[in-house]
Amino acid sequence: MEKPLLLYIFIFYWHFLNALFTVEAPQSLYIVEHGNNVTMECTFPVNGKLKFRDLSVSWEKKDKLKKQIYVLVKGEEDFKSQHSDFKGRIKLLKEKLTLGRSLLHISDVRLMDAGVYRCVIDYGGADYKMINLQVQAPYRNITQGVVSTGDNKWKLTCQSEGYPQAKVIWQNREHEDLSDKANTSYETGSDQLYRVTSTLTIKSRTDEIFHCIFWNKELQENTSAILHIADAADDALWTESRRFIGAILIVTASFGSVLLFMLCMRKARAIKDNRATVASSSIAKLSKNKDTHDCRGASFEDEELKYMQIEKT
Ligand SMILES: *[C@@H]1O[C@H](CO)[C@@H](O)[C@H](O)[C@H]1NC(C)=O
Ligand SMILES: *[C@@H]1O[C@H](CO)[C@@H](O)[C@H](O)[C@H]1NC(C)=O
Numbered sequence: 577m578e579k580p581l582l583l584y585i586f587i588f589y590w591h592f593l594n595a596l597f598t599v600e601a602p603q604s605l606y607i608v609e610h611g612n613n614v615t616m617e618c619t620f621p622v623n624g625k626l627k628f629r630d631l632s633v634s635w636e637k638k639d640k641l642k643k644q645i646y647v648l649v650k651g652e653e654d655f656k657s658q659h660s661d662f663k664g665r666i667k668l669l670k671e672k673l674t675l676g677r678s679l680l681h682i683s684d685v686r687l688m689d690a691g692v693y694r695c696v697i698d699y700g701g702a703d704y705k706m707i708n709l710q711v712q713a714p715y716r717n718i719t720q721g722v723v724s725t726g727d728n729k730w731k732l733t734c735q736s737e738g739y740p741q742a743k744v745i746w747q748n749r750e751h752e753d754l755s756d757k758a759n760t761s762y763e764t765g766s767d768q769l770y771r772v773t774s775t776l777t778i779k780s781r782t783d784e785i786f787h788c789i790f791w792n793k794e795l796q797e798n799t800s801a802i803l804h805i806a807d808a809a810d811d812a813l814w815t816e817s818r819r820f821i822g823a824i825l826i827v828t829a830s831f832g833s834v835l836l837f838m839l840c841m842r843k844a845r846a847i848k849d850n851r852a853t854v855a856s857s858s859i860a861k862l863s864k865n866k867d868t869h870d871c872r873g874a875s876f877e878d879e880e881l882k883y884m885q886i887e888k889t
């Protein structure tokens with residue numbers, strides 16, 4: 577505790593007396609999305625080759641209690657004082673120090689990382705700059721559900737996570753507001769995120785669409801999902817009935833071909849018998865011609881039916 581205090585007295589002393597040494601923050605505000613990475617930057621003057629032994633760098637966060645994030649004293653990194661909030665998520669790009677750039681990389685940014693950061697450099701002279709970090713958590717991924725409760729009634733659900741609290745607005749195809757028919761609940765989950773679940777109970781015919789809109793007032797952002805009352809149930813019914821008709825067709829076709837086959841056999845036998853008894857009869861000749869024609873026709877039909885079967889299955 578004593579060492580940083582001394583460092584501060586030293587820093588302030590230099591800040592006022594050594595105007596030559598100034599730390600700059602090229603960007604004083606960073607806006608980053610929850611879960612992403614951010615690299616914040618300070619620059620300082622380096623004349624010629626950097627002497628690591630003369631360099632001290634630190635990054636800290638100004639919360640109620642100051643949180644140490646990164647410390648390099650006289651060229652040596654010191655992780656002992658690093659606050660547990662940042663464990664495993666911090667990297668200082670040391671190779672950039674030689675160019676006079678102190679780059680702090682924070683990975684997997686959390687909502688609680690939002691706040692004011694101080695970047696301190698001591699290299700001959702000493703100075704610091706403040707940098708602001710804003711963390712956003714848009715309601716990006718919306719999980720939706722459509723459940724039929726019978727009697728043309730539907731329960732539509734939209735769920736998403738984000739920050740700050742979003743209002744959920746429901747609309748129909750014509751964008752009429754249905755929000756008063758909906759119920760929205762808020763749970764706080766990990767890392768201050770809100771898990772928002774909204775349920776709309778509504779009477780509707782099928783093939784209708786509804787919109788759920790997550791209105792993040794503070795971020796001035798709307799994200800939405802389209803729910804389609806289509807016919808998951810109807811679809812199944814339709815497929816079912818199509819299958820049923822297909823089955824009937826196949827059964828009829830098979831039964832038909834068997835019947836035709838039997839008929840042909842019988843007729844062929846009859847012709848044989850006829851030929852045996854009245855070989856020279858013109859009637860028999862006529863009937864024979866007719867029969868072969870019929871049977872050829874039948875077998876052709878048979879093939880057609882088989883083709884239909886293949887198509888159906
Ligand atoms: C964030 O940083 C971590 C650690 O440095 C890295 O593994 C990861 O790929 C980075 N993610 C993105 C999206 O850049
Ligand atoms: C919302 O939920 C509460 C409790 O579950 C219930 O009493 C109320 O009727 C619901 N409101 C609407 C509009 O569905």
Ligand SMILES: *[C@@H]1O[C@H](CO)[C@@H](O)[C@H](O)[C@H]1NC(C)=O
Binds near residue numbers: 745798
């Ligand atoms: C978001 O949607 C609400 C309700 O439809 C609307 O009042 C608001 O202006 C929209 N905001 C933006 C930024 O689109």
